[in-house]
Amino acid sequence: MHVAYIPGYILRPLLLLVFVGGLVFFGGTADAVAALWALIGACAVVALVQGLLVYSGIRRHSTSAQPAFHTRHWFTTSLSFLMIDGFRMVLDNTDVILIGWLLDPHSVAVYFAAIRTGGLVAFVSFSMIALAVPKFAEIHATGTRQDLQKFVSEVIQLMFSGRRS
Numbered sequence: 001m002h003v004a005y006i007p008g009y010i011l012r013p014l015l016l017l018v019f020v021g022g023l024v025f026f027g028g029t030a031d032a033v034a035a036l037w038a039l040i041g042a043c044a045v046v047a048l049v050q051g052l053l054v055y056s057g058i059r060r061h062s063t064s065a066q067p068a069f070h071t072r073h074w075f076t077t078s079l080s081f082l083m084i085d086g087f088r089m090v091l092d093n094t095d096v097i098l099i100g101w102l103l104d105p106h107s108v109a110v111y112f113a114a115i116r117t118g119g120l121v122a123f124v125s126f127s128m129i130a131l132a133v134p135k136f137a138e139i140h141a142t143g144t145r146q147d148l149q150k151f152v153s154e155v156i157q158l159m160f161s162g163r164r165s
Contacts, residue, residue, distance in 0.1 A: 005130055007050040015042035128159045
């Protein structure tokens, strides 16, 4: 689970800050083009790190397995997910694009910062659920309905109050 979430949600933003901060520290300008190149670099590093972590994890647990290549199947499946995620990104950013046509850049920047700051609230919910889902599955498979209900209640209380009952 750590290999799935930490690179994209923690390492990528940190690398982006390091790359843009390093650019400014060494006398460069932090404009949109530089930020885009920093983002591309951060994504490339994260993809490489995540790929190596997955590869080493698989190698450790399945040394006798023979690889099977289904390139066409995975390509068509990946293309479908790429299209779905691409349309999701367009929908997520349509408001900013439309506001960019109607307002000045400063107003768009303030709007974008407010929307992203509000998104941090959703990140708390997402991170709690991401941590709790494996335990949900474990309790469901081995525990009782009462144990599952108790754990769900604890997670909900922790999400909304910040403390356990």
